[in-house]
Amino acid sequence: MLVLASNSASRRAMLEAAGLTIEAAGAEIDERALEAEMANAEPSEVAQAxxxxxxxxxSMLRPEKLVLGGDSLVVVDGRRFDKPGSREEAAQHLRFFSGKVMHLYSAAALARDGRIAWLGEDSAALHVRGLSETFIEQYLAAEWPEVGATVGVFRIEAIGVQLFERIYGDHFTILGMPLLQVLDALRDEGELLP
Structure with a gap:
C-alpha cells in the first residue's frame, strides 16, 4: 500500500483510478517557510522541494512504507500564487489571471524512512481567456469553497475548464501530479509490475 502525503482529493482519485491502493496522511510542514527560504529558486525547484x-x-512516521508527496505551483507574469485564503482573494487571483498564461508546475517525490528515493516534475501552460466580472462571480458562486484548495483557483475536471482558451501540457500534471512519471518510479521501486 502506498501512503499519499496529501489530503488532495484529485491526487487520491488519480492514483486510485490507476489501480493503486492508497492510505492518505497529510504532511505537517511549513510550506510558506520553505517557499520563503527558496524565494530566488525556479518554481519547478520549489515544487520539488x-x-x-x-x-x-x-515517511518518518510510517517506517518502511513508501510515501508519495506532491505539490503544485502556479506562476503568472512572474508572480507565484498560493491557494486563495478567501473568496475575495480567489476573485483577485482570477482578475489577475484574466487574459494571461498560467504556468503550472507539478512535482512528486517518493520517500522511504525519511530518505528520498525518487523526485520528478512536469509543467503545463494554461492560457486563461479574458474573464468578465460576471463570469468570475458566477464561477465562484458555483465553485467556492472547493477551488479554495487549489493554487490556480480551478478544478480542470469541473467547470474550471471554462477559464481557459488553450492548454499545453499533460492532463495529469494539470490535475496535480506527473502521474506517468510516478507510475514509472513505482515500477522501479517494485511497487507495480514491470
Whole structure:
C-alpha cells in the first residue's frame, strides 16, 4: 500500500483510478517557510522541494512504507500564487489571471524512512481567456469553497475548464501530479509490475 502525503482529493482519485491502493496522511510542514527560504529558486525547484519535504516528513512516521508527496505551483507574469485564503482573494487571483498564461508546475517525490528515493516534475501552460466580472462571480458562486484548495483557483475536471482558451501540457500534471512519471518510479521501486 502506498501512503499519499496529501489530503488532495484529485491526487487520491488519480492514483486510485490507476489501480493503486492508497492510505492518505497529510504532511505537517511549513510550506510558506520553505517557499520563503527558496524565494530566488525556479518554481519547478520549489515544487520539488515541497513534494520532497512532504514525502520525507510522512515517511518518518510510517517506517518502511513508501510515501508519495506532491505539490503544485502556479506562476503568472512572474508572480507565484498560493491557494486563495478567501473568496475575495480567489476573485483577485482570477482578475489577475484574466487574459494571461498560467504556468503550472507539478512535482512528486517518493520517500522511504525519511530518505528520498525518487523526485520528478512536469509543467503545463494554461492560457486563461479574458474573464468578465460576471463570469468570475458566477464561477465562484458555483465553485467556492472547493477551488479554495487549489493554487490556480480551478478544478480542470469541473467547470474550471471554462477559464481557459488553450492548454499545453499533460492532463495529469494539470490535475496535480506527473502521474506517468510516478507510475514509472513505482515500477522501479517494485511497487507495480514491470
Amino acid at each position: 515541497l513534494a520532497a519535504a512532504k514525502a520525507s516528513a510522512v
